[in-house]
Amino acid sequence: MEPYESSRLAKIVMRSGKLLLQSGGDVVSAEETMKRICLSHPGASKPECVLTPTTILFSFKTEHHIITRACKITKVGNDLVRIAKIHDLVNNCENLSMKEMEEELDAIEREKTHPRWLRILASGICSAGFGLFFGDPLDVLFIFFIGLGAGWILTNKSNRILMIICASFFVTICPILLEHASIHLSIETVVVSNMPLMVPGMVIFNAIRDTLAGNYQAGLNRTAEACLIGAAIAAGTGLALGVMVL
Template sequence: MTIQQKNTYDIMEVCVLAGKIMLQSGAETYRVEDTMMRIASAYGAKESHSYVTPTGIIFSIESDQPTKTKLFRITERTTDLQKVTYVNSISRRISKGELTLDEAYYALKEIEESKAGYPTVIQVLAAAAASGCFLIMFKGTWFDFPAALVAGGTGLLGFIYAQRLVPIKFFSEFVASLIIAIIAVLAVEFGWGVQVDKIIIGSVMPLVPGLVLTNAIRDLMAGHLVSGLSKGAEALLTAFAIGSGVAIVLTFM
């Protein structure tokens, strides 16, 4: 392998690693493609091409040697906008010439290996608070506020543990909505709540795929039809899973 070939492969490794982190963390498709091509250009690549879908990255660099292409499969996706921000920051530093290839690679590796998200306790408390606030926003009563807090927090906790047992996102969302609906119905039955519909609506809001749906529309508007349609389908499946869990409880209780 010549020095030029090694340099090209190193550039591709940095670009694909940056794209992988962003895509797994919930970034839009167009942003991932743009970041990868900007990094390649900053390191002197004459021309680069990227094709990104929610489940894979294809990246190539054209040079005097035969064109090199790298394919990476994405199997896990979550929402961690902090990592997206960190990668964008590194991309800007690369564009300014502040980082060498090795420095950029190790910086991106640190971001990839860093612990994602917040502790479970913080996530549950945030979901509980958000559920109560959504209840009030949807014109629920303050009497139902505690029930929404308990339902929303317990629902997210159920989602987290179901995801660990069975790593299928839609199944975890189904379990979470099932728990939320059961708590809401029991709260009204025992006199701890009044409006079961408002409690359920407020409590499932932390599960609603707002970011996925927004990214789907943004990708469609940018012309990324495959990514837009696949993310839209993911959002619809999530909505179906949430609705199914609630419907089963309301039907049999």
């Protein structure tokens, strides 16, 4: 394999792993993805990965030398559509040239996520759905609008933990203020119906999967992140209750 081709393959492998982790994928899937793309080229062999949710270290062997690459992961989110498209690329990588893989990755990176207004609307609808599930149809309208407010807070491009604290404070204090304004509603149900918007479900799933796969470092990292999000939810709720007591 020529040096230009090996560098080109290394870039494709790193881009695929980075996109997968940035989209909320687990470490085990990212390792398998990178190794499979690397081995899809006949001139590459013995791929090795060292991955954490925030770091990628990858190397593989060519006929004349060893290629090593490293990068840091930032701006992590949850994008199941992007994860699915990367897996589709991996499933067909044996039939694609490096140019075609680069074009596929470019298309995945260019694709825009759902608009913010749609995500906010989905937050309100999800909250209202949980309100119906918990048997509180009379307060569904209030739950819906509070869910819209929580969605607006959570979709801000700011520190994730800070936004979760603000959102949990908002969904706790709003029903209490409405109750003080003589609008009778079930405070507990309204608060609980909006809390699933902040629960780190995908983080917990990845923590369990990485741990069961034997990648304890990544599992502990994800577990710590889930605990931190849980603490942020508790902090926002407790702050709202403390303000109302005062």
